[in-house]
Amino acid sequence: MSAEVKLHVGRIVGAGEVGKDFYESIRQNPHFGYKIIGFLDDEVKTFLNGQYLGKIDELDIILNKQRVDDVIIALPNYATERLEEVVRTCENHTTRIKIIPDYFKFVSSKYSITVFDRFPIISVREDRLNELHFRILKRAFDTTFSFLLFAFVFSWLWPIIALCIKISSPGPIFYIQERWGRDNKKIRTYKFRSMVACCCEVDEKGKYKQASKDDPRITKIGKILRKTNLDELPQFWNVLKGQMSIVGPRPHPTPLNLESKDKVHLYMLRHLVKPGITGWAQINGLRGETKDISKMQKRIDYDIWYIENWTFMLDLQIIIMTIWKMLKGDPNAY
Numbered sequence: 001m002s003a004e005v006k007l008h009v010g011r012i013v014g015a016g017e018v019g020k021d022f023y024e025s026i027r028q029n030p031h032f033g034y035k036i037i038g039f040l041d042d043e044v045k046t047f048l049n050g051q052y053l054g055k056i057d058e059l060d061i062i063l064n065k066q067r068v069d070d071v072i073i074a075l076p077n078y079a080t081e082r083l084e085e086v087v088r089t090c091e092n093h094t095t096r097i098k099i100i101p102d103y104f105k106f107v108s109s110k111y112s113i114t115v116f117d118r119f120p121i122i123s124v125r126e127d128r129l130n131e132l133h134f135r136i137l138k139r140a141f142d143t144t145f146s147f148l149l150f151a152f153v154f155s156w157l158w159p160i161i162a163l164c165i166k167i168s169s170p171g172p173i174f175y176i177q178e179r180w181g182r183d184n185k186k187i188r189t190y191k192f193r194s195m196v197a198c199c200c201e202v203d204e205k206g207k208y209k210q211a212s213k214d215d216p217r218i219t220k221i222g223k224i225l226r227k228t229n230l231d232e233l234p235q236f237w238n239v240l241k242g243q244m245s246i247v248g249p250r251p252h253p254t255p256l257n258l259e260s261k262d263k264v265h266l267y268m269l270r271h272l273v274k275p276g277i278t279g280w281a282q283i284n285g286l287r288g289e290t291k292d293i294s295k296m297q298k299r300i301d302y303d304i305w306y307i308e309n310w311t312f313m314l315d316l317q318i319i320i321m322t323i324w325k326m327l328k329g330d331p332n333a334y
Contacts, residue, residue, distance in 0.1 A: 013040045013056055013086050018100055019074035037068065042082075056082060063093045070096045077102045110308040129273045129310050137312060142246050146236045154233065161192055161230060168221040171197025174234055179251035182274045187243045189251060190234035194222030201255065208255035210289045213334045227333050229326050235277045247315040248276025249303035250287070264296050270303040280306035280314075283321040288332035 013019075019039060026034045038053040039045060040062075045052045053062065059071070071090050075083050083099070090097045101122075110126040128134050162173045175193040178186055195217040203209050211218065211226070218226065225231035238244040244251070249270040252260070261267050281287070281302035290296040306314070325333075 013059065013071060013073045013075065016041075016074065016076060016102075018076075018102055018104070019072075022072060022074055022100055034070075037066075056086060059086060059089050060092070063089070063095060068093075068095055070098055073097065073099045075102070108304075108308060125269075125304075126308055127272055129307060134310075134312075138245060138315070139242070141312070141315070142239050145246060146239045149236060150240075154236070158233070161225070161233075164221045165193055165219075169196055169219045178254050179275070180254065180257050180271060181243050181251060182271060184268070184271050186254070187238065187251070187275075189244070190237050192225055192231045192234060194218055194225045194231045201253070206255075208253060208259060210256070211334065212289050215334070218334075223334070227329065229278075229322070229330075229333065232277055239277065243274070245274040245276045247278055247280075247318045248274050249279050249306065250282060251275035260293075260296055263293055264300050266304055267296075267300050269307070270300060273307055278318060278322040279303065280318060283318055283325060285330070285332055287330070288334060 019041075023036055023039075026032060026036055036051070038051040040053055040056050040059055042055050062068070071086065073083060073086055075086075087097055103122075106124060107122065108125040112123045112126050114121050114123070129138065165173050172193055175191045175195070176188050177191070179189045181187040195211075195215075196219060199217040201209060222231070235244060236246075239246060257267075279302075281299045284302055286295070286299040286302055290299065
C-alpha cells in the first residue's frame with residue numbers, strides 16, 4: 001500500500017521579518033509538505049543566499065515560466081496597493097493565494113479566528129474564562145466549594161483564629177483592603193489581620209511597602225497565619241459575593257497596581273478575569289515580595305498563561321497543590 005504526499009511548491013512575496021520567520025518555520029518542519037522556491041521583494045536581499053528571485057513586479061513573468069501552487073504574501077500592513085497587485089496577478093494564474101497578516105506579531109500563541117457576518121475577526125488571545133458556559137461552571141464550583149467550607153470548617157476554625165488575633169495584639173480581627181478585580185473594578189478584600197494595627201502601607205516616597213521576610217509589622221500570630229495561608233480565608237466571602245474566584249491571578253493592592261501597570265508587560269491583562277485566592281503563579285513559587293520588576297514580570301507571565309490555558313481540571317490541580325503547600329510550608333510565604 002502506498003500513499004501519495006502532495007508537495008506544495010510555494011513562493012513568498014515579501015522578505016521582511018514575517019516572510020523570513022515563515023520561511024524558517026517551513027525549513028525546520030519539512031513534514032508540512034512545503035517547498036519554498038524563493039522570495040520576491042522590491043529591495044535586493046543579499047542575505048537570502050540565492051533565494052532572492054527579483055522584484056514583486058516580476059511575479060507574472062515567474063508564474064508564466066514555472067508551476068507554483070501557492071503564493072505566500074508576507075507584506076507589511078502599509079503595503080496595501082502592492083498586496084492588491086499580487087492578488088490580481090495570482091488570480092490570472094492557477095495559483096492559490098495565502099496571506100500572513102503583519103499584525104500576527106501582536107497575537108499570542110492562543111489566538112482564535114471567528115467570522116462575524118462576512119468579516120473574519122482575530123482575537124489576539126484566547127479567553128475561555130469569559131465564555132458563558134465556562135463562567136457558569138467556574139461560578140457553580142466556587143459557590144458550592146465555599147458553602148461547604150463555611151458549613152464544615154469555617155464555623156469552628158474562624159472563631160479560634162479570631163480569638164488568637166485578639167489575644168496576640170490590639171486591633172480589629174479583619175483587615176480590609178482595596179484591590180483591583182475583574183475589568184479593573186475596585187473591590188474590598190477581606191483578610192485576617194496579620195500585622196500590627198494602623199501600620200503604614202507606603203514608605204516616605206509614597207511607594208507601596210510589600211510584606212518582607214522578618215517584617216517588623218507582622219505579629220507573632222500573623223507569622224503563623226501568613227505561613228499557612230490562613231490569613232486569606234476571609235476572601236471566601238469575596239468569592240460568595242462574586243468578586244473573586246477560588247483560583248485566579250492574585251489581586252494586588254491599588255498602589256502596587258499603579259506602580260506596575262506601566263512597567264510590567266501585559267500586566268493589566270490579568271484583570272480580564274476574576275482574581276483568585278490562589279493561582280498558578282502562587283503554586284509555582286511566585287508569591288510574596290517582588291523586589292524588582294523581573295520578579296513581578298515572571299508572576300504576570302504565569303497569570304497570563306493561566307488565563308490562556310484555563311481548564312476546570314487545571315483549577316482542581318491548583319487547589320490540590322495549594323493545600324499541599326499549606327501543609328508542607330512555602331519558603332516564600334511570609
